Amino acid sequence: xxxxxxxxxxxxxxxxxxxxxxxxxxxxxxxxxxxxxxxxxxxxxxxxxxxxxxxxxxxxxxxxxxxxxxxxxxxxxxxxxxxxxxxxxxxxxxxxxxxxxxxxxxxxxxxxxxxxxxxxxxxxxxxxxxxxxxxxxxxxxxxxxxxxxxxxxxxxxxxxxxxxxxxxxxxxxxxxxxxxxxxxxxxxxxxxxxxxxxxxxxxxxxxxxxxxxxxxxxxxxxxxxxxxxxxxxxxxxxxxxxxxxxxxxxxxxxxxxxxxxxxxxxx
Numbered sequence: 001x002x003x004x005x006x007x008x009x010x011x012x013x014x015x016x017x018x019x020x021x022x023x024x025x026x027x028x029x030x031x032x033x034x035x036x037x038x039x040x041x042x043x044x045x046x047x048x049x050x051x052x053x054x055x056x057x058x059x060x061x062x063x064x065x066x067x068x069x070x071x072x073x074x075x076x077x078x079x080x081x082x083x084x085x086x087x088x089x090x091x092x093x094x095x096x097x098x099x100x101x102x103x104x105x106x107x108x109x110x111x112x113x114x115x116x117x118x119x120x121x122x123x124x125x126x127x128x129x130x131x132x133x134x135x136x137x138x139x140x141x142x143x144x145x146x147x148x149x150x151x152x153x154x155x156x157x158x159x160x161x162x163x164x165x166x167x168x169x170x171x172x173x174x175x176x177x178x179x180x181x182x183x184x185x186x187x188x189x190x191x192x193x194x195x196x197x198x199x200x201x202x203x204x205x206x207x208x209x210x211x212x213x214x215x216x217x218x219x220x221x222x223x224x225x226x227x228x229x230x231x232x233x234x235x236x237x238x239x240x241x242x243x244x245x246x247x248x249x250x251x252x253x254x255x256x257x258x259x260x261x262x263x264x265x266x267x
Contacts, residue, residue, distance in 0.1 A: 008110055008253050015111045023118035030119075046130055048082070049075060052195065068226050069138045075131040076225045077194040077218045082127055084156060084214060085185045087120040091164035092181055095172050095263065102263055109260050113164040117157065135225065145228045152220035159213060159245045165252030169259045172266050192218055216241040 012019070052074065091113040095102065098112050132142075171177045189195070192214045198206055209215055216237050223229035231238065 005250065005253055011108050011110055012114065015108055019111050019114055019118060022115045023121075026115055026119040027122045049078065049127075049130060052078065072131075072135050072138050072140060073197075073222070073226065074195060075134055076222045077192070079124070079127050079131050080152070080156060080217050080221050081189060081192060081194045081214065083120060083124040084160060084217070085189070086123065087117045087160050088164060088167070089178075089181060089185065090120060091116040091160065092167040092171055093178060094164070095168045109263060110165065110256060113168045114161060117160055117164065131225075140226070143228065145224045145230070148224035148231055149221055151231060152217050152224065155220070155241065155245070156214075156217045159217075159241075159248060162245065162249030162252040165256040166248070169252075169256040169263075172259070172263055188212070188214065194218060210237070213241050213244050 049071075094112045094116045095109065098115070101107050101112070102109055167177060167181060191209060192212055193209060198209055198215075201209070216234075219237070220231075220234070223234070
């Protein structure tokens, strides 16, 4: 298994130029047929943010969270979740979408989910830009803690990659897993939590929500952007997250390696 992990890592680095080129092409292809093209990548996250803010601020009358404007608190959790859900959903379908490439004997199938994951980064950066603008507008100035979001983003990237190797390889043989992923993402948005503060629940049950690896990411973004809490102060959570992530990556590599020999027969 260690040899397989090293091989996957080596393939990824060797194919990095191809991955980046395919990712740029994938992002461009999503909007090439529309009149406004690239602008849709800005409009979609902006509208999502506005609708959720109106619903919770006006409809549910959500107030500031610890003296932090609700929209800033909301966006700091919504930004990583939005990327996770988009990247996982598209990466899980990547092998079927790129079936024409899989038929090329010299092509490395393990990099295809990564193409979708990197392609989703472009939309994520736009969403991050919206969040930063809103925070500056509300008087929240950048500081060194903001740099921690780069670490939490890399955590999320690795977690998604391991998970997508697992889901993408299974989806080739079991198409219904795509619908299962969508259901899990809908439930996961509330289970993380993204739009509500975990402190409103009893301390006795908070540990249940913290079992979700995405809680570590969302909380990490808020620690960095709002609360000024360093990574060092989250050592137990960090150890748990990386333990789960390593298991997911190993499982993803193992399943992908065992199933990839049958991809061309099924596709």
